[in-house]
Amino acid sequence: MNTTAHTIPPTVFVIFGGTGDLNARKLSPALYNLFLDGWLPEQFAIIGTGRTKLTDEEFRKNLLADLNQFSRSGKAKKEAWDKFGPHIQYQASDVKVPAAYEELSQRIAALEKEWGAPANIIYYLAVAPEFFPVIATGIAESHPDTDPNRVRIVIEKPFGHDLESARALNQLLAKHYEEKQIYRIDHYLGKETVQNIMAFRFANAIMEPLWNRNNIEHVQISVTEQLGVGERTGYYDGSGALRDMIQNHLLQLLCLVAMEPPVNFTADEVRNRKVDVLRAMRRFTPETVREAAVRGQYGAGWIEGQQVPGYREEPGANPTSSTETFAAVKFFVDNWRWQGVPFYLRTGKRLHRSASIITIQFKDVPHVIFPAETAEGWRKNRLIISIQPEMSIRLQVQAKRPGLDMMLNTVDMVFDYDGTYTTEAPEAYETLLLDTMLGDQTLFMRGDQVEEAWDLVMPILNSWQSRPSMSFPNYSADSWGPEVAEALIARDGYHWFTLPLKDNSKKKA
Ligand SMILES: NC(=O)C1=CN([C@@H]2O[C@H](COP(=O)(O)OP(=O)(O)OC[C@H]3O[C@@H](n4cnc5c(N)ncnc54)[C@H](OP(=O)(O)O)[C@@H]3O)[C@@H](O)[C@H]2O)C=CC1
Numbered sequence: 001m002n003t004t005a006h007t008i009p010p011t012v013f014v015i016f017g018g019t020g021d022l023n024a025r026k027l028s029p030a031l032y033n034l035f036l037d038g039w040l041p042e043q044f045a046i047i048g049t050g051r052t053k054l055t056d057e058e059f060r061k062n063l064l065a066d067l068n069q070f071s072r073s074g075k076a077k078k079e080a081w082d083k084f085g086p087h088i089q090y091q092a093s094d095v096k097v098p099a100a101y102e103e104l105s106q107r108i109a110a111l112e113k114e115w116g117a118p119a120n121i122i123y124y125l126a127v128a129p130e131f132f133p134v135i136a137t138g139i140a141e142s143h144p145d146t147d148p149n150r151v152r153i154v155i156e157k158p159f160g161h162d163l164e165s166a167r168a169l170n171q172l173l174a175k176h177y178e179e180k181q182i183y184r185i186d187h188y189l190g191k192e193t194v195q196n197i198m199a200f201r202f203a204n205a206i207m208e209p210l211w212n213r214n215n216i217e218h219v220q221i222s223v224t225e226q227l228g229v230g231e232r233t234g235y236y237d238g239s240g241a242l243r244d245m246i247q248n249h250l251l252q253l254l255c256l257v258a259m260e261p262p263v264n265f266t267a268d269e270v271r272n273r274k275v276d277v278l279r280a281m282r283r284f285t286p287e288t289v290r291e292a293a294v295r296g297q298y299g300a301g302w303i304e305g306q307q308v309p310g311y312r313e314e315p316g317a318n319p320t321s322s323t324e325t326f327a328a329v330k331f332f333v334d335n336w337r338w339q340g341v342p343f344y345l346r347t348g349k350r351l352h353r354s355a356s357i358i359t360i361q362f363k364d365v366p367h368v369i370f371p372a373e374t375a376e377g378w379r380k381n382r383l384i385i386s387i388q389p390e391m392s393i394r395l396q397v398q399a400k401r402p403g404l405d406m407m408l409n410t411v412d413m414v415f416d417y418d419g420t421y422t423t424e425a426p427e428a429y430e431t432l433l434l435d436t437m438l439g440d441q442t443l444f445m446r447g448d449q450v451e452e453a454w455d456l457v458m459p460i461l462n463s464w465q466s467r468p469s470m471s472f473p474n475y476s477a478d479s480w481g482p483e484v485a486e487a488l489i490a491r492d493g494y495h496w497f498t499l500p501l502k503d504n505s506k507k508k509a
């Protein structure tokens with residue numbers, strides 16, 4: 001067992017939505033990998049719930065199949081599974097029925113009796129958002145006297161549909177729980193490369209003097225996905241790219257890039273600095289929305305030799321849907337550090353390639369001493385933080401090409417996880433579940449952060465809702481998105497940056 005695991009008290013994970021997709025693909029594999037790596041305490045239990053009638057054994061069998069398919073550690077080894085499996089139970093119940101919470105209490109009490117110690121209880125709400133209030137209330141009412149230090153509640157996304165509903169959910173949670181008990185998930189914050197943004201900025205002295213409006217020309221945050229919406233239209237059609245990705249993941253990335261140094265690396269200090277960024281962001285008016293925010297929806301096309309349907313033809317989709325599957329927005333952070341520096345954010349589905357990258361483009365040298373013909377490939381310095389699939393940080397600089405003449409070109413100074421580390425990076429959900437056990441909220445969203453982010457995007461959502469797009473679909477599958485997105489950034493003299501695919505053939509040569 002890991003040293004830290006010794007400090008974790010007996011723990012019960014209750015997974016509402018135990019039979020669902022998130023548990024199958026992410027939560028159970030993450031818990032299993034934490035177990036393999038010795039991060040779980042000796043006394044732990046996982047209770048999955050759902051309405052489906054299953055025995056413990058049937059539920060375990062399903063989870064084993066999921067682990068075999070989705071775990072980063074590959075197929076479960078018999079010896080390890082034989083140790084892990086018995087910690088899993090299943091309770092068939094409907095979250096709308098109060099008896100469900102009574103039965104859970106009895107199960108937890110029985111475990112505590114067996115362990116001879118009170119347990120920390122982590123309730124994970126991996127169910128549709130309409131059930132968040134129902135379950136939060138059900139748990140609290142069935143355990144009115146539970147020590148707040150021992151009970152934690154993890155809320156999946158989406159946290160609200162708009163500012164009003166997010167506020168209402170925060171208020172409901174605050175009635176029953178202290179903020180230190182509430183873990184609002186944004187899985188991007190658990191990604192290894194995303195956590196490294198803070199390390200890179202605040203553990204290296206050379207970055208800070210450059211990190212401001214004097215040296216940085218603009219910032220791009222681009223999260224492109226090749227996948228389409230597929231079977232998820234039921235959720236996605238009421239959401240769209242702005243709610244699904246920009247309100248949460250991309251704005252969190254922006255906060256990490258733009259935040260002031262926190263006093264220390266504790267949850268509230270880090271989150272205070274992030275919320276400062278959101279508060280400083282320039283609010284939109286109906287007029288500025290038109291200039292600063294554009295949207296798109298994918299049409300049919302071909303991806304890697306396969307014909308794929310347009311969004312409106314996806315299973316269960318509304319054939320006249322005006323939901324955006326692509327959004328790009330130009331933001332400003334109105335404070336001393338960032339005055340005048342545009343932050344361009346874009347995200348979309350069915351794009352040419354899946355890649356999440358942050359590009360910091362620096363200003364040009366004040367005076368070029370080299371003759372124009374020597375500097376054909378001249379580009380301004382860029383720092384590129386590649387979150388996925390490539391995990392790297394690249395600094396693009398000018399260098400002299402080898403040869404007798406003085407020719408400059410752009411080269412990359414690269415920190416690449418693959419080439420630097422032999423240990424495999426944990427999945428985001430492993431980090432986040434471990435932090436929940438440890439009671440560390442640094443990588444979780446605080447209530448005020450979520451509300452500020454909603455407040456910021458509401459004028460865009462309202463404007464788009466009042467003007468359903470007449471031009472959808474406006475980009476085809478396998479493209480880089482609609483032309484309006486290129487125009488948005490081209491107006492300022494820039495273009496969206498993408499990393500070239502890694503050329504492995506060169507490596508081998
Ligand atoms: N899947 C993913 O990759 C991601 C999901 N999320 C979020 O996680 C949550 C769950 O998503 P996902 O797993 O995809 O959803 P699924 O539709 O796959 O699963 C829903 C789960 O809820 C259970 N459920 C539904 N109604 C009830 C009820 N009345 N009582 C008890 N259980 C019920 C279902 O169990 P049963 O049918 O047995 O009743 C099932 O286990 C959502 O909030 C989603 O937004 C967030 C990020 C990624």
Ligand SMILES: O=C1O[C@H](COP(=O)(O)O)[C@@H](O)[C@H](O)[C@H]1O
Binds near residue numbers: 157225244245
């Ligand atoms: O939260 C979500 O994230 C995924 C993208 O996550 P990633 O870890 O695969 O980059 C996105 O596809 C989904 O629509 C959204 O709900």
